Amino acid sequence: MxxxxxxxxxxxxxxxxxxxxxxxxxxxxxxxxxxxxxxxxxxxxxDETAIGDLSELRELLQAWRDAKASATQAVVGWAVRAVLALLLLGLAYRFGVAEIIR
Known part of the structure; x- marks a missing residue:
């Protein structure tokens, strides 16, 4: 009930x-x-300032969510770049680019 x-x-x-x-x-x-x-x-x-306080808290929470999403995107971007760099290094090693440069 x-x-x-x-x-x-x-x-x-x-x-x-x-x-x-x-x-x-x-x-x-x-x-x-x-x-x-x-x-x-x-x-x-x-009190009378409660509406403003809640509005500020909502703005702060939205800013936190935006910052968290931005940080996550940055970390994922750097991880993808690192994987691609390692892949390029592996391909360069596989094809003997180090010997060609010497």
């Missing part, structure tokens, strides 16, 4: 025992609002 089903069951039970559905929904809405405000306060995101 998930939270939505649990809440619906509790609301049905309260209504059956004589509570008004509108009042129960208002209670649930207020409890949700209080819970979300409490969580934002615990996270330190309950």
């Amino acid at each position: 998930n939270n939505g089903e649990m809440l619906a069951g509790l609301l049905a039970q309260a209504r059956a025992s004589g509570s008004d559905l509108v009042t129960l929904r208002a209670i649930v809405e207020e409890a949700s609002e209080l819970g979300s405000q409490r969580m934002l306060s615990r996270l330190g995101l309950d």
